[in-house]
Amino acid sequence: DAGVIQSPRHEVTEMGQEVTLRCKPISGHNSLFWYRQTMMRGLELLIYFNNNVPIDDSGMPEDRFSAKMPNASFSTLKIQPSEPRDSAVYFCASSFGREGPNEQFFGPGTRLTVL
Amino acid sequence: GENVEQHPSTLSVQEGDSAVIKCTYSDSASNYFPWYKQELGKRPQLIIDIRSNVGEKKDQRIAVTLNKTAKHFSLHITETQPEDSAVYFCAARYSSASKIIFGSGTRLSIRP
Numbered sequence: 596d597a598g599v600i601q602s603p604r605h606e607v608t609e610m611g612q613e614v615t616l617r618c619k620p621i622s623g624h625n626s627l628f629w630y631r632q633t634m635m636r637g638l639e640l641l642i643y644f645n646n647n648v649p650i651d652d653s654g655m656p657e658d659r660f661s662a663k664m665p666n667a668s669f670s671t672l673k674i675q676p677s678e679p680r681d682s683a684v685y686f687c688a689s690s691f692g693r694e695g696p697n698e699q700f701f702g703p704g705t706r707l708t709v710l
Numbered sequence: 711g712e713n714v715e716q717h718p719s720t721l722s723v724q725e726g727d728s729a730v731i732k733c734t735y736s737d738s739a740s741n742y743f744p745w746y747k748q749e750l751g752k753r754p755q756l757i758i759d760i761r762s763n764v765g766e767k768k769d770q771r772i773a774v775t776l777n778k779t780a781k782h783f784s785l786h787i788t789e790t791q792p793e794d795s796a797v798y799f800c801a802a803r804y805s806s807a808s809k810i811i812f813g814s815g816t817r818l819s820i821r822p
Contacts, residue, residue, distance in 0.1 A: 628810075637814045638754070638799060651809055686753060697742050697803055699810060701753040 599702035601687050607708045613675040616705045619668055620689030628699060629662055629672050630686040638686075644670065677709045712737055714802050716813030723790055724821050731785045731816045733800035742803035743783050744810065745774060749796045757798075758785070787818075795820045 600619040608614055620627050628643040642652040644664045652662070659678070664670040674681055684706050688699040713736040723729045735743075744759035760767045760774045760783065767774050773786045783802075787794055800813040 638812045640809065640811070643809055697810070698744065698756050698759065701755070703753055 599687055599689055599700055601685075601702035601705050603705060604703060605706045605708075607710065608677055609710050610678055611676045612709075613673065614677045614681075614707060614709075616672040616685050616687075616707070618670045618672070618687030618702060620670070620687070621691075621700055622668070624689035624691045624700075625667070626690045626692075627664060627670050628688040628690075629670070630688065630701075631683045632686060632704075633683045641672070674707075677707075679709045682707055682709050712804055712809075712811050714800060714811045714813040716800050716816060718816060719814065720817045720819070722819045722821060725790055725792065727790055729785075729787045729790055729794070729818055731798055731800065731818070733783050733785075733802075733813050735781050735783070735802040735811075737802070737804050738778075738781060740781075740802040740804055742810075743774070743776060744801050744803075745785050746799045746801065746812075747796045748799065748815075754799060790820050792820050792822065794818060 599621055602617045626645050629641040631639045631641055639654055641654045642662045643650055647664045660674055662672045684704045686704045687702045690697050690699045714733055716733045721729055741762040745757050746754040747757045748754040758769050758772050758774050760776050765776055771788045776783045797815045797817050799815050801810045803810045
C-alpha cells in the first residue's frame with residue numbers, strides 16, 4: 596500500500612483565495628482525520644470521519660473551513676476565503692477500527708502558505 | 711473536557727543517557743495510549759503504544775509505563791542516540807469514539 600496520500604504537498608496562495616487540500620486514506624481504513632500543525636498551537640485535530648460520516652468537527656476553527664468525504668477513498672479540506680493565519684502544515688491520517696488497534700497513519704502533509 | 715498534558719516541552723540529554731517524557735490525561739475511560747515521533751519536516755509516526763489493561767510495554771530501547779490510577783503515562787528512551795532527536799507526542803484515545811487527543815509535544819535533543 597502507498598500509505599496515506601495527500602495533495603498538493605505545497606501550496607502558496609494569496610489571501611482571499613480558495614484552497615482545497617486532498618487526501619486518499621489507506622485502503623480498508625474506516626476513519627479519517629484532518630490535523631493542522633503550527634509552531635504556536637502544535638498538532639490540532641480539525642475534524643474526523645468514521646465510515647465517511649463526520650463525527651466531530653469541533654476543532655474546525657471557523658466557517659471558512661469545511662471538509663467532505665464523499666466516499667471511502669477520498670476527502671477534501673477547503674478553506675474559503677483563506678487568510679495568512681491559516682498558514683500551517685495540514686496532515687491527513689487514517690486508521691481502522693473503533694475498539695481494536697487504533698494506530699493512525701499520517702500522510703506526508705500539505706504545507707500551506709497564505710500571503 | 712478531553713485533555714492530554716505533556717512535559718517537558720524541550721529536553722536535552724547527553725548521548726547514551728536516558729530520556730523520560732511524561733503525560734497525564736483527563737478521561738479515566740481512556741483505553742489506548744500511543745506515542746508518535748516526528749522528525750524535522752516529516753510526518754508523525756507511531757513508535758510504541760500501550761493499552762489500559764497493561765502497565766508496561768518495552769520495545770528495544772523504548773518503554774512506556776501506564777498508571778491508570780494517577781492517569782499518568784510515560785515514555786522512556788534508554789541509551790539515547792543522535793537519531794532519537796525529534797519531537798515526541800503522547801496521545802490518548804477516548805473510549806467513546808475513535809478520536810485521539812495529542813499532547814503538545816516534547817522536542818528531544820541528543821548532545822554528542
